[in-house]
Amino acid sequence: MRAVIQRVTSSSVEVCGEVVGRISKGFTVLLGVREDDTPEDLKYMEEKIKGLRVFEDDQGKMNLSLDAVGGEILLISQFTLYGDVRKGRRPSFTEAAKGEKAEVLYEALAEALRRSGLRVETGKFGAEMKVSIDNDGPVTILLDSRKGF
Structure with missing residues (x-):
């Protein structure tokens, strides 16, 4: 799994x-699912997202997690995170999971984050979406479950 995580003041x-x-x-979490992702990839993403300490404490240091600041998550499916443009200019998406598998893992991540006590909103899987992001900082973090374990 790959995720682009943006700290936001608001998002829709x-x-x-x-x-x-x-x-x-x-x-705001843009999530891409890879064809061979497993429950271990899902667990890695869940733990990293809920534990990221990128909100400022009273001394102005990035030291607080979502839970500590009462933060929320907007989770958006984003298969294009697996776009490979090493050859030519048109991306290849052969590493991206097919719809059914990707949707199962996307929904499972949303549910796992909710079970941990976080408020999670989602887009509509497979739909054409317009995402508005008010990036705070800006702070943007890239996660890839294959580089984490």
Whole structure:
């Protein structure tokens, strides 16, 4: 799995002109699922996302997690994170998981984060979405479960 995590002051996602997810302070997480991802990849992402300490403490240091600041998550499926452009200019998505598998892991991550006590909003899997992100900082973190274990 790959994720682009942006610390935000607010974020929302629209499908067909209707807002389907909205958060205030927290993370917008763009998530890509790889064809051979496993439950270990899912667990890695869950732990890293909920434990990231990128919110400022009272001394202005990035030292606090989502839970510590009452943050929320907007989780968006993003298969294009597995776009490979090493050859030519048109991306190849052969490493990206097919829809059914990707959706199962995407929904499982959302549910795992909710079970940990976080408020999680989502987009609509497979839909054309418009995502509004008010990046705070800006702080943007890249995660790849294959580089983590």
